[in-house]
Amino acid sequence: MTKSFCFLSKKGGVGKTTFSLNCAHALAFSKFRTLLVDMDGQANLTRHLLKGAAGMEGVPGEPAKAPLPGSAVPAGFPDISQVLLRRCAPHEAILTTGYENLDLLAGSTSLDDLPILDARLIREPARFKLILQELAPDYDFILVDCPPIVNWLTRMVLFAVEGVIVPIQAEPYALQGLQDLIPMLDKMSATAQLYKIVINMYRANTQLHQNILKEIAEEFPGRIARQTVRQTIQLAEAAREGLSIFEYAPASIGALDLYALCWELFELSPDKVKLNVQARAEKAAPEAVTAPLAEENPV
Ligand SMILES: Nc1ncnc2c1ncn2[C@@H]1O[C@H](COP(=O)(O)OP(=O)(O)OP(=O)(O)O)[C@@H](O)[C@H]1O
Numbered sequence: 001m002t003k004s005f006c007f008l009s010k011k012g013g014v015g016k017t018t019f020s021l022n023c024a025h026a027l028a029f030s031k032f033r034t035l036l037v038d039m040d041g042q043a044n045l046t047r048h049l050l051k052g053a054a055g056m057e058g059v060p061g062e063p064a065k066a067p068l069p070g071s072a073v074p075a076g077f078p079d080i081s082q083v084l085l086r087r088c089a090p091h092e093a094i095l096t097t098g099y100e101n102l103d104l105l106a107g108s109t110s111l112d113d114l115p116i117l118d119a120r121l122i123r124e125p126a127r128f129k130l131i132l133q134e135l136a137p138d139y140d141f142i143l144v145d146c147p148p149i150v151n152w153l154t155r156m157v158l159f160a161v162e163g164v165i166v167p168i169q170a171e172p173y174a175l176q177g178l179q180d181l182i183p184m185l186d187k188m189s190a191t192a193q194l195y196k197i198v199i200n201m202y203r204a205n206t207q208l209h210q211n212i213l214k215e216i217a218e219e220f221p222g223r224i225a226r227q228t229v230r231q232t233i234q235l236a237e238a239a240r241e242g243l244s245i246f247e248y249a250p251a252s253i254g255a256l257d258l259y260a261l262c263w264e265l266f267e268l269s270p271d272k273v274k275l276n277v278q279a280r281a282e283k284a285a286p287e288a289v290t291a292p293l294a295e296e297n298p299v
């Protein structure tokens with residue numbers, strides 16, 4: 001069963017793109033087939049993956065090209081806006097990233113203008129859900145990066161995904177921001193249940209951050225991820241290089257926190273990962289996996 005989540009907040013710069021990208025890398029590394037969908041008109045996620053992945057092979061056999069000015073993907077590469085406008089089938093818009101088990105449905109700088117091209121989009125929030133339903137059989141996880149706003153685009157996402165992850169920064173107005181956002185999410189999300197609030201850029205050695213965490217936990221009991229993500233320059237440096245934190249600084253606190261967060265959010269366990277890795281290996285080469293077992297137990 002495919003599990004789908006979005007990363008959403010009304011505030012910018014709190015870690016939505018950082019979390020979606022690095023969680024997707026962690027899942028793909030554990031051999032879960034993972035699709036990232038960039039629903040943000042800033043297309044930061046897409047630019048990041050284009051920068052890091054030398055083998056962005058949207059068109060098989062063709063080398064990666066530089067994006068055109070004003071666009072996030074190279075000329076001729078499809079993105080989510082064309083799928084939403086029904087100019088392209090969902091499968092045709094999937095880009096391989098050069099990373100095993102990690103695909104991308106690219107974002108587009110024209111996402112925000114789509115209702116001008118097709119006014120029905122705003123009245124048809126199920127369009128995105130239908131796209132994800134069509135793609136779901138090919139993936140174990142679908143992670144959607146949202147823009148820092150709640151608008152028709154994010155409503156479409158909320159209509160389509162099962163879980164919402166809300167990253168926040170432990171700063172004085174964080175609680176107020178959540179008090180505005182969470183009841184609205186609860187009211188308008190058709191299928192999405194609020195899943196978890198995640199505190200990002202946390203500094204446990206400050207009284208301010210400790211107090212803010214306590215206030216939020218009291219206001220939204222059971223909704224805060226146990227795992228916080230500490231502030232570390234290496235996350236920003238990794239983004240600058242177009243790499244995941246697991247490639248850029250695998251032993252850093254950013255990598256440790258994000259890996260642990262990923263296990264908590266997606267309810268992974270050593271057994272689940274082991275079974276998944278085995279199942280994938282069996283699918284890839286059935287004889288290679290079964291042969292040693294046969295030798296160990298001769299009849
Ligand atoms: N734990 C962290 N420590 C240090 N820097 C971080 C951390 N998390 C994210 N950042 C950095 O903060 C900046 C904003 O993060 P990110 O782009 O993920 O936020 P966002 O919520 O997606 O922003 P937007 O709303 O504009 O899309 C980036 O430069 C990122 O590298």
Ligand SMILES: [Mg+2]
Pocket residue numbers: 016017018040044145146
């Ligand atoms: Mg972002």
